[in-house]
Amino acid sequence: MISLCNVSTVFTARGKDPVTAVDDVSLDIPRGSIQGIIGFSGAGKSTLLRNINLLERPTQGQVILDGTDLTQLDDEELRQARHQIGMIFQGFNLVNNLTVVQNVELSLKFAGVKNNRERRDRATEALRIVDIVEKADAYPAQLSGGQKQRVAIARALATRPRVLLCDEPTSALDPFTTATVLQYLADINRELDITVVVVTHEMEVVKALTDHVAVMEAGRIVERFAAHQLHDPGFEPATAIGKYLVSDGIRVDRGPKGAATSTVKAGLGHAIDREPVAVAGGQA
8 A cells, every 4th residue: 555645745946936846645545556647747746656756755744655654764774665666767767778688687786686697587587577578688779669668667577566656658659559568567467466656648548557546736636536437428527627638639729721719819819920030040
């Protein structure tokens, strides 16, 4: 069980107003479940995810993993606790001058696994879970985006964690590869009993993968519901942000050319007939 209790994260910088990225969030994530956290850019999703493993230490509140408050641990205790929390980053974060298997071994080095043979065996085992062991000796530049993400998943699994945090794991992938990666995450959750927390702005990811959904806006969780409700034609979220996120997607007014929409007239009308502005190398 992961319990976030009244967690807030405030960023401060000299000469600037404080920015509250996470604002008094409380959330319980059952063991073995897949929790989705969704919201627009800037909602605080990624900061909240990093609060779970204290990559971003909360300004206040508790982060409790299986009864242990991670915010109360000293540096060595926290380092040990983090071995139980794997993380998949949005940009893969692979080291380009290391092979695939060496990238996976990195997490084991940081976890204190000193035996070279054990590191290689565990890295190979993790690569086999995501069906990419045949690329063990390849370099990241030789991989597709989906293959890189599978290596990133293997790296996170090598330490045999209880929790897997996923920060926009499919945002850089095409739809087919997205489906493949989501299937791996579902299989990992089911077969290894790993609790998965997924941050995304893609409702299709939430619909396909998660058990529970938390909607974030302006640093707060504004709505929660069971993911299966998204497949109910009569389901309608209670909040405006929730309703937008479960809508059919982007809609664009493609009216006749030359007829400005009300949005353009209201906000951008002054730019429609402006004179060209001279810039370096030509006009804008």
